[in-house]
Amino acid sequence: MSQRNTGVTPQVVNAHACPVREVLDRVAGKWSVQILVAAAQGPIRFTELERGIEGISRRMLTLTLRNLERDGLVTRTVYPTVPPRVEYELTPVAQELHETLQRLTDWAERNRVYIAEARAAYDVERQPELLDA
Amino acid sequence: MSQRNTGVTPQVVNAHACPVREVLDRVAGKWSVQILVAAAQGPIRFTELERGIEGISRRMLTLTLRNLERDGLVTRTVYPTVPPRVEYELTPVAQELHETLQRLTDWAERNRVYIAEARAAYDVERQPELLDA
DNA sequence: CCGTATCCTGGTCGATACTG
DNA sequence: CAGTATCGACCAGGATACGG
Numbered sequence: 001m002s003q004r005n006t007g008v009t010p011q012v013v014n015a016h017a018c019p020v021r022e023v024l025d026r027v028a029g030k031w032s033v034q035i036l037v038a039a040a041q042g043p044i045r046f047t048e049l050e051r052g053i054e055g056i057s058r059r060m061l062t063l064t065l066r067n068l069e070r071d072g073l074v075t076r077t078v079y080p081t082v083p084p085r086v087e088y089e090l091t092p093v094a095q096e097l098h099e100t101l102q103r104l105t106d107w108a109e110r111n112r113v114y115i116a117e118a119r120a121a122y123d124v125e126r127q128p129e130l131l132d133a
Numbered sequence: 134m135s136q137r138n139t140g141v142t143p144q145v146v147n148a149h150a151c152p153v154r155e156v157l158d159r160v161a162g163k164w165s166v167q168i169l170v171a172a173a174q175g176p177i178r179f180t181e182l183e184r185g186i187e188g189i190s191r192r193m194l195t196l197t198l199r200n201l202e203r204d205g206l207v208t209r210t211v212y213p214t215v216p217p218r219v220e221y222e223l224t225p226v227a228q229e230l231h232e233t234l235q236r237l238t239d240w241a242e243r244n245r246v247y248i249a250e251a252r253a254a255y256d257v258e259r260q261p262e263l264l265d266a
Numbered sequence: 267c268c269g270t271a272t273c274c275t276g277g278t279c280g281a282t283a284c285t286g
Numbered sequence: 287c288a289g290t291a292t293c294g295a296c297c298a299g300g301a302t303a304c305g306g
């Protein structure tokens with residue numbers, strides 16, 4: 001592989017067997033989903049994204065946007081004004097993705113308490129001695 | 134945090150703002166989804182999982198199962214026979230999750246070609262000099 | 267305003283060897 | 287059969303500084 005490490009998601013050697021994993025690899029990055037969500041309402045500027053997504057660094061914002069753009073999930077439009085202005089917008093395909101992600105959100109919200117309790121119970125079960133520290 | 138590193142997913146310091154990320158953190162692990170899929174048809178044994186999921190190591194299978202169990206997504210049942218027999222089964226909550234993951238799969242399959250082409254186009258655009266190597 | 271380049275750290279996973 | 291323990295590699299992502 002003659003390509004240097006550009007920070008872009010490297011291509012897989014053995015193609016994915018499972019299509020679910022394929023999506024996840026695209027979306028499992030720490031910031032991908034939040035960008036998709038933030039951009040779902042319409043075109044949005046770089047700085048708006050940066051301000052809207054708590055804790056994201058400029059680097060990761062750029063990197064994640066590039067990957068999304070590479071996969072055809074966002075479009076990048078540069079307006080050659082001064083100061084420069086760049087807008088990102090979800091493609092129709094990404095809009096679909098965003099809708100299915102919404103199902104996941106629903107699931108998470110319906111079951112977040114259940115999961116939290118399961119965790120708590122499990123942890124108590126396995127590490128009871130840590131309770132009196 | 135007085136807990137040693139047991140290989141179990143560490144708890145987050147700052148709680149998740151976004152509920153989508155909460156799901157993803159639970160499912161984004163390299164093997165979680167494949168385990169959920171493999172177990173979706175009914176109770177399944179450790180070795181069956183190991184054989185069914187190409188490339189998974191014993192270690193990762195155990196680790197991922199533990200995390201899923203901890204989150205209340207799978208149940209672990211030990212039959213004290215000899216040789217021992219352990220069965221894993223999805224909880225109803227995980228069954229729901231599995232269904233929504235199915236939507237993601239559908240999306241992936243509908244759009245895999247589109248994405249592959251987007252990638253190819255993007256890469257050519259950015260690294261044309263690599264074509265004649 | 268919108269990035270890129272570099273350096274560095276910690277968490278994830280694979281390999282391997284050992285147990286009830 | 288169904289695990290656990292240990293070590294090491296690798297890379298995603300944070301901090302920081304610079305550029306058009």
